[in-house]
Amino acid sequence: MNEIYKLTLTEVVEKLKSRQISATEMISAALARIEVTEPNLKACLTILGDQALSAARKLDQDGPDPTRPLWGVPVTVKDVFCTKGIRTTAASRYLENYIPAYDAQVVIKLRQAGAVIVAKTNLDEFAMGSSTEFSAFGPTRNPWNLTKVPGGSSGGAAASVVAFQTPGALGTDTGGSIRQPATLCGCVGLKPTYGRVSRYGIVAYGSSLDQAGPLARRVRDCASLLSVIAGYDDRDATSSLHQTDDYTTAQPVTLRGFKLGLPQELWNIKLDPDIEDALKNALKILEETGVELRSVNLPHLKYSVAAYYILATAEASTNLARYDGVRYGHRSNNPQDLTELYMASRSEALGPEVRRRILLGTFALSAGYYDTYYKKAAQVRRLIRDDYYQALTDCDLLITPVSSLLAWDFGSFIQDPLTLYQLDLMTLPVNLAGLPALALPVTLGKTSGLPVGLQLIGRPFDEINIISAGLALEELFPPLR
Amino acid sequence: MPVMESVIGLEIHAQLKTATKLFCSCPTSVGSEPNSHICEVCSGQPGALPRLNAKAVELAAWTGLALGSKINNFSIFSRKNYFYPDLPNGFQISQLTPPICEGGGFTLPESENKFIRLNRIHLEDDAGKCIHDKQRGLTLVDLNRAGTPLIEIVTEPDFRSPAEVVEFLKKLHTILVHLKVTEGRLEEGEFRCDINISLRPKGSEDLGIRSEIKNLNSFRHVSQAIKYEVIRQERQYERSEPIIQETRLFDPVRQETRALRSKEEAHDYRYFPQPDLPSVPVSPATLARLKSELPCLPEETTMVLLSLGLTREQVAIIQNRRGAIEYFEAAKSFFDEPKQLATLMLELLLPAALREDIYPLETKCTPKLLAVLAKLITDNTLSRRAAYNLFPEIFEHGTDPKELAELRGVLQVSDAGAIKALAVDLIKAHPNEAKKYCNGQEKILSFFVGRLMQQSQGAANPKLAGEILVRLLKSQPK
Numbered sequence: 002m003n004e005i006y007k008l009t010l011t012e013v014v015e016k017l018k019s020r021q022i023s024a025t026e027m028i029s030a031a032l033a034r035i036e037v038t039e040p041n042l043k044a045c046l047t048i049l050g051d052q053a054l055s056a057a058r059k060l061d062q063d064g065p066d067p068t069r070p071l072w073g074v075p076v077t078v079k080d081v082f083c084t085k086g087i088r089t090t091a092a093s094r095y096l097e098n099y100i101p102a103y104d105a106q107v108v109i110k111l112r113q114a115g116a117v118i119v120a121k122t123n124l125d126e127f128a129m130g131s132s133t134e135f136s137a138f139g140p141t142r143n144p145w146n147l148t149k150v151p152g153g154s155s156g157g158a159a160a161s162v163v164a165f166q167t168p169g170a171l172g173t174d175t176g177g178s179i180r181q182p183a184t185l186c187g188c189v190g191l192k193p194t195y196g197r198v199s200r201y202g203i204v205a206y207g208s209s210l211d212q213a214g215p216l217a218r219r220v221r222d223c224a225s226l227l228s229v230i231a232g233y234d235d236r237d238a239t240s241s242l243h244q245t246d247d248y249t250t251a252q253p254v255t256l257r258g259f260k261l262g263l264p265q266e267l268w269n270i271k272l273d274p275d276i277e278d279a280l281k282n283a284l285k286i287l288e289e290t291g292v293e294l295r296s297v298n299l300p301h302l303k304y305s306v307a308a309y310y311i312l313a314t315a316e317a318s319t320n321l322a323r324y325d326g327v328r329y330g331h332r333s334n335n336p337q338d339l340t341e342l343y344m345a346s347r348s349e350a351l352g353p354e355v356r357r358r359i360l361l362g363t364f365a366l367s368a369g370y371y372d373t374y375y376k377k378a379a380q381v382r383r384l385i386r387d388d389y390y391q392a393l394t395d396c397d398l399l400i401t402p403v404s405s406l407l408a409w410d411f412g413s414f415i416q417d418p419l420t421l422y423q424l425d426l427m428t429l430p431v432n433l434a435g436l437p438a439l440a441l442p443v444t445l446g447k448t449s450g451l452p453v454g455l456q457l458i459g460r461p462f463d464e465i466n467i468i469s470a471g472l473a474l475e476e477l478f479p480p481l482r
Numbered sequence: 483m484p485v486m487e488s489v490i491g492l493e494i495h496a497q498l499k500t501a502t503k504l505f506c507s508c509p510t511s512v513g514s515e516p517n518s519h520i521c522e523v524c525s526g527q528p529g530a531l532p533r534l535n536a537k538a539v540e541l542a543a544w545t546g547l548a549l550g551s552k553i554n555n556f557s558i559f560s561r562k563n564y565f566y567p568d569l570p571n572g573f574q575i576s577q578l579t580p581p582i583c584e585g586g587g588f589t590l591p592e593s594e595n596k597f598i599r600l601n602r603i604h605l606e607d608d609a610g611k612c613i614h615d616k617q618r619g620l621t622l623v624d625l626n627r628a629g630t631p632l633i634e635i636v637t638e639p640d641f642r643s644p645a646e647v648v649e650f651l652k653k654l655h656t657i658l659v660h661l662k663v664t665e666g667r668l669e670e671g672e673f674r675c676d677i678n679i680s681l682r683p684k685g686s687e688d689l690g691i692r693s694e695i696k697n698l699n700s701f702r703h704v705s706q707a708i709k710y711e712v713i714r715q716e717r718q719y720e721r722s723e724p725i726i727q728e729t730r731l732f733d734p735v736r737q738e739t740r741a742l743r744s745k746e747e748a749h750d751y752r753y754f755p756q757p758d759l760p761s762v763p764v765s766p767a768t769l770a771r772l773k774s775e776l777p778c779l780p781e782e783t784t785m786v787l788l789s790l791g792l793t794r795e796q797v798a799i800i801q802n803r804r805g806a807i808e809y810f811e812a813a814k815s816f817f818d819e820p821k822q823l824a825t826l827m828l829e830l831l832l833p834a835a836l837r838e839d840i841y842p843l844e845t846k847c848t849p850k851l852l853a854v855l856a857k858l859i860t861d862n863t864l865s866r867r868a869a870y871n872l873f874p875e876i877f878e879h880g881t882d883p884k885e886l887a888e889l890r891g892v893l894q895v896s897d898a899g900a901i902k903a904l905a906v907d908l909i910k911a912h913p914n915e916a917k918k919y920c921n922g923q924e925k926i927l928s929f930f931v932g933r934l935m936q937q938s939q940g941a942a943n944p945k946l947a948g949e950i951l952v953r954l955l956k957s958q959p960k
Contacts, residue, residue, distance in 0.1 A: 083522075083529045096528065103522050105529060202529040208757035238533050238759050316757055319563050322572020323526040327623065343565055366563070366752035375754055 006034040010074060010168035010222035017073040018065050024073030024117070028057035031075035031119050035166045044141045044151075044161040045120040046080045046090055053119045060115060069115030070249070071229055077170045079158050080121040081128055082108050082213070083202040091204040092136040093126045095330045095350035105202025106237065107171060107213050107230045114229040119167060123157030126352045127321065128178055128206045130154050131421055132414070135354040140411060143186055145451055149408035152182030158216050159186035169217040169226050173203060175210045176309055177403075177428025180440035180456060183216050184403035187442045187452030187481040189471070190216045191223045194461045195435035196241035198227075199234030205320040207313035208239075210432040218480055220441060220471040224248035227464060246465040253473035254397075254466075257291030261457075262396035266302040267427055272405045275446025279453040280402055283443045286477055287400075297392040297399065301384040305430040308385065310422055311365045311378035312433075317355075318362030324351065357418060386434040389458070398470055399458040402427050403440045407451040431458055439467045443478045452481055483720055484683035488712045489690065490647055491639035494654065495632050496664040497608070497672040498541045504607045504631035505532030505575065516613075516624035524629035526570025531758050534559075538631040539582065541663045542605050543764050544772050545633060546583030548661055548779060551603055553764055557582040559605075559756040564749055567623050568610035576634075577604035578753045582762065587637075588657075590649045598650050599638040605762075608632050633663070639678065639689065644708040648701050651675065653780075659804060660780050666804075674699040677708060680725070681715045691725045695732055695739055707732035711739050783807065790820035796828055803832055809842035809849055816853030823856050830873045846880030847873075855883040858893075862943055868892040894943040898950060901942055904934050905951050909958065919955045927951060 005013075005022055016022045032050055039045060057073065065072050083089050083101035090096045104112075111118065125135035133141045133156035141156045143149040144164040151160040155172030159182035162170050172179040174192035183190025191214045198213045205211060215226035231245045263284075272280070288294055326332040326346025333345030351359070365374040392399060404427060414421045431438045438458045446453050455474070459467040503510055506523035522530035546553050557580050561573040581604035589595045610628035614621050635654070641647045655673055659666040666673045675698055680690035695711060698704050711730070718725050730739040778786070780801055787797040800806045806827065813823050827842075831852060835842050843849075855876065858864035864872075864887055872886050887893045895901060908930055909916045919926045930951045935942055 081529075083527075089528065091528065099528070101522075101527065101529070103527070103530075200529075201531050204528040236533055237531050239531075239757075315754060319561050319573050319752070319754075322563060322565065323528070323570060325565060325567075325572060327567045328525060328570060329527075339567070363752065366754050368750045368752075371752075371754070 006030045006165050008168060009219045010217055010225055011219065013074055013168050014071065014225070020065065024057040024060040025054065027073050028053050028075050028117050028119060031167050034164075035120060038164045038166060041147055042142055042144060042160055042164050042166075043139060044122055044157040044164065044166065045077065046092065046123050046138055046157070047088055047121040049087065049119055049121075052087070053117050056117045060117070066115060069113070070225065071111065072115030074116045074169070075119045075167045076111060076116045076226075077120045077122045077158060077161050077167050078108060078111070078118055079124055079128075079155050079170070079172045081124065081173055081204040082121075082171065083204070084108055084118070084121065087121070089121070089204065090138070091127045092124045092138060093351065093355070094137045095324050095347075096204075097137070097331070099330050101202075103202060106199035106234045108202065110230050111171070116229070120161070122155070122161050122170060122172075124178075125154040125156070126355050127204065127317070128154040128173055128175055128211075129317070129354050129358050131177065131181055131424060132409075132411075133157060134411060134415060135352055137352055143408045143451075145187060145445075146408065148410060149451065150185065150411055152185030152404070152408065154178040154182070155190075155216065156182045156186075159183050159188055159190065162186075162188045162216050162218060169215055169222050171213055171226065171230070172216050173206075173211055173213050174428075174432065175207045175212075175313060176425045176432050179214050179216060180403050180428050180438060181425070183440045184442065184452060184454030185408040187445070187454070188216055188218050189220050189223050189442070190214065190440045191227060191464070191468075192431065192438050193227060193231065193464055194241070194437045195432070196239055196243070197245070197437070197462065197464065198230050199232075199237040199240045201234055201236040205316075207316045208320060209316060210309075210313055212432070220439070220468060220475050221249070221251075223439070223471075224251055224468045227468075231464075241462065243462045248465060248468050251465055251468040251472060253476060254469045256287070256473050256477075258293060259291075259470065259473075260293045260295060260396035261287065261398055261400040262295050262297035262392050264299045264302070264392060264399055264401055265296050266299050267401045270402075270405055270426065272402060273407050273446070275407055275449045275451070276402060276405065276453050278447060279444045280455065283455060283478065287474075290477060293396075295396050297395065299385070299388040299392060299430070301381060301388050302426075302430055304381045305385050305433055306422055306426055308378040308381040309425070309429045309433055310361065311374050312382060314358040314362030315365045315375050316362065318359045318366065321351070321355065321359055354418070382433045385430055389430070389434040389436060393458075393460050398467060401456045401458065403454045403456045407446055407449050407453070427456065431456075436461060437464045437467055439471045441471055441474060441478070442481050445481060486681045486716060486719065487642055487684045488708070488715075489639045489680050489682055489692075490641035490708065491678045492635075492637045492641070492647065492650070493676040493678070494635040494637075494651070495674050496635070496658055496666065498538050498631040498633060499662055499664055500535055500537045500541065500631055502535055503629035504535050504538050504605070505629055508629065510630050514626055516622070516626060519626045520628070524570065525625050526572070532575060532756075534759060534762065535631060538605060539762055539764065540768070540772060541631075542582045542603060542633050543769065544661060544776065545635070545658065545663050546586060546603050547769075547773055547776055548657060549583075549586040549588060549600060549603070549635075551583035551586030551600060553583055553769055554580045555765070556580070556761045556763055557604070558761045559759045560753045561756045562606075563752040566609065567621065568612050568625070568628065570610065570625060570628055574606060574609065575756055575759070576606035581605075582764070588653065590646060590653065592649050593646045596640075596646065598640045598646075601636040601638050603633055603635050606632050606634060639680075644705040647677070647708060648705050651701055651704060656780050656801060660783070660801075660807070661777065668699045671699050675704065677704065677711075679708060679711050679715065681712070681719060691727050693725065693727065693739075694729050696729055698732060700734075703732055703734050706734070706737055707739055710737060714739065787820070792820060792824050796824045799828055799832065800824065803836075803842070805841035805843050806832060812843070812849035813853045813856070816850050817857045819856055819860055822860050823852065826852055826856055830870065831877070834873075834877045845877060847877045848880065851876055851880065851883060858883060858887065862945070863887075863894055864892065865894060865944070868940070891939060891941060893941060895938055895941045898946065901934070901938070901947050901950050902954070904937055904942070905930070905947070905954050908933055908937070908951075909954055916955060916958060920958060927955070930955070
């Protein structure tokens with residue numbers, strides 16, 4: 002049992018329930034694994050050693066509890082989830098020493114379910130980025146190749162799960178921030194339907210797009226985490242009353258006759274040769290298994306990156322207005338007047354990508370530009386959503402690549418934000434449409450040896466269907482080793 | 483220069499009377515320790531989300547119903563973005579389009595029944611307060627008020643004089659207080675207004691360039707500010723100097739308006755729909771319920787009170803004192819003599835409550851006790867003077883008036899037999915005076931009445947005593 006840290010979440014739950022291992026042992030193993038891997042990986046911003054251990058001891062005293070499905074399970078949460086008494090930085094200098102006075106709703110739910118948070122993971126500052134290179138505290142590295150980015154913004158979460166620090170993690174996804182790093186690191190990532198999971202206590206980036214979701218090495222593990230965090234929260238007015246399913250009981254779908262739609266606009270994009278090879282092969286395997294592959298069209302997709310970067314930055318520009326140096330967080334020393342207090346506090350403590358997006362969003366909302374940019378983008382968003390709904394009427398799910406690139410070298414795009422934005426094309430339209438999507442690994446690229454993944458997109462609140470399909474695909478494409 | 487007329491429009495902010503703030507469950511009560519009524523939502527912490535107070539929506543819709551506005555089935559909240567230390571999120575949550583209410587208005591009886599149109603009523607949250615500590619050279623921020631629910635009522639530019647504005651504001655204030663939509667305490671800023679003023683040649687339909695006078699919470703200051711501003715703008719025109727669109731503040735000490743530095747008002751609020759809040763529904767069912775719960779408006783109440791025989795003056799005082807109507811109605815349910823009750827309220831209860839700075843219903847002299855007192859007077863069981871002497875005790879301790887009157891022995895004796903016995907004795911004891919009465923000196927009657935009252939220790943009903951004495955004196959043998 003030296004390697005209990007390698008167990009999947011489902012296995013951990015079983016072993017804890019049957020008392021083959023204690024919560025303290027499990028949490029200790031996770032903390033030990035973090036200690037071993039962190040020097041190279043840098044996936045965690047805050048490690049909760051003592052707190053996690055005392056929580057585990059308390060759990061052991063009380064004994065396993067059938068009403069607590071994650072009893073004793075070590076998890077990490079991205080450092081955008083507010084944790085009472087534990088610093089929550091959003092990987093920003095501005096919040097470097099910020100200690101929230103309250104817990105995010107999903108943190109409350111995780112703890113109620115018996116999970117133990119052992120660390121808070123790294124991300125691009127305020128979840129703006131796709132490589133963790135915009136973290137104010139340094140990037141996380143890809144476990145498959147430490148010279149490569151882990152993807153982002155939930156890069157810390159994905160790298161942590163893949164490096165066996167914990168069997169499961171929570172991230173957030175505004176334009177692909179769960180699915181893209183899951184794919185670049187080679188694990189499973191699930192973005193639920195907008196409104197499925199409470200946003201209360203999640204440091205906001207794009208409020209109409211943000212959604213929390215799980216990352217794990219197995220589809221079923223994601224399902225277990227989703228079952229715990231999903232559901233209506235009266236403190237989040239955008240959370241949905243739509244009924245949740247028991248995702249843990251999902252069974253693999255019968256692939257024979259299962260209809261998967263292939264959006265042509267996404268499959269026609271030039272992919273890295275390794276990805277191209279792997280995905281063509283995967284589609285062939287699916288077809289041979291009896292899956293019906295159908296071409297579908299998303300005619301407005303070409304506007305999605307532009308629409309997204311107007312809407313997301315517009316929302317971000319005002320969501321981040323509260324970081325003004327007045328009440329908490331970084332405050333510039335000895336400003337001459339109020340304006341300088343604002344300008345200096347923000348300029349000193351907000352990073353380049355965050356400042357860029359605040360400027361973009363502020364511009365898009367400015368007098369005289371609102372109709373041209375924000376309003377138009379909101380209209381385009383509706384058309385894109387309609388495209389997805391239409392495409393989904395003819396098939397069970399849509400299937401697409403997640404990223405057109407494999408995990409790239411650090412520094413590749415740091416001076417080229419526009420290219421980085423374009424890379425979100427596979428994932429961000431799903432956020433515009435508010436749909437649930439699952440990214441799962443398929444294989445390692447032949448020449449690169451880096452993970453390649455696929456994305457399944459479902460109807461609103463139909464997580465159970467993408468999980469069931471994911472379970473079936475997982476049997477065809479076993480988890481990476 | 484052509485004859486100019488002033489064109490005035492108002493934006494009125496009224497603080498809604500809700501127990502909790504507009505977007506969180508912090509209490510709205512004032513006067514607490516700074517920053518004691520705050521949470522992650524109203525202090526703008528990362529990750530906190532607003533949740534709408536349904537009561538505030540109902541109060542806003544109610545206001546619209548009372549003022550004849552159209553209530554929108556759906557309205558939306560927007561973020562109004564600007565930086566200020568008392569604004570914790572860096573944006574105010576307000577409504578742009580559509581607001582909860584549109585249109586409406588009412589007439590001004592003292593201004594030739596002029597109808598003032600409302601443009602809209604919308605919901606928004608208040609900011610906190612900056613406290614400038616000059617001694618220490620610090621600015622401190624108190625967020626207790628941040629997130630307090632407000633309605634903003636925007637009028638059309640229909641006013642032409644300060645008198646119209648003041649009449650409108652007073653009437654609006656009365657209506658809102660009467661509806662219990664707001665406490666309406668002017669000194670607390672719970673009812674305050676911004677005034678937009680421009681001038682134009684009389685007869686013109688165009689609107690001139692306006693200045694906006696911010697944040698007035700006194701009717702007198704409103705009137706003074708408008709008068710000053712109109713003259714200031716007229717002088718500008720006379721000198722052919724341009725009017726600039728600007729925000730001004732009224733200085734009541736110097737009786738003038740002053741421009742804020744233009745830098746402070748160079749705002750682009752970058753309004754956009756607040757993504758954290760879905761649109762606000764007011765269903766037809768809710769609207770029907772709100773309509774059914776709408777109390778009589780002050781104008782209707784005025785008619786009712788007048789029809790009960792109260793004077794205009796009495797009605798005005800009862801309507802304008804907070805809680806007086808409720809007290810009056812409660813007392814009337816115990817004893818249905820409106821005139822008697824109104825007189826006692828105006829002469830005894832309301833002044834006493836005002837001295838103590840409490841609402842009428844909070845006094846120890848409950849409506850029931852006042853009703854008992856009124857009945858004792860009406861029944862001639864207690865003289866008005868005795869009643870007024872007893873009142874301080876009733877007001878202070880809530881003593882039952884009848885018991886108190888008995889205790890003090892001031893209940894009037896209306897027992898004709900007892901009074902007659904006293905009268906017979908009196909006449910016997912004063913034969914000379916009795917003779918004078920018989921000889922036509924009828925004024926001497928007051929001597930007898932006075933003596934009788936004295937001997938009865940004030941308890942005799944003076945009217946009855948007079949009648950009995952007259953009868954006995956006239957029937958003496960000559």
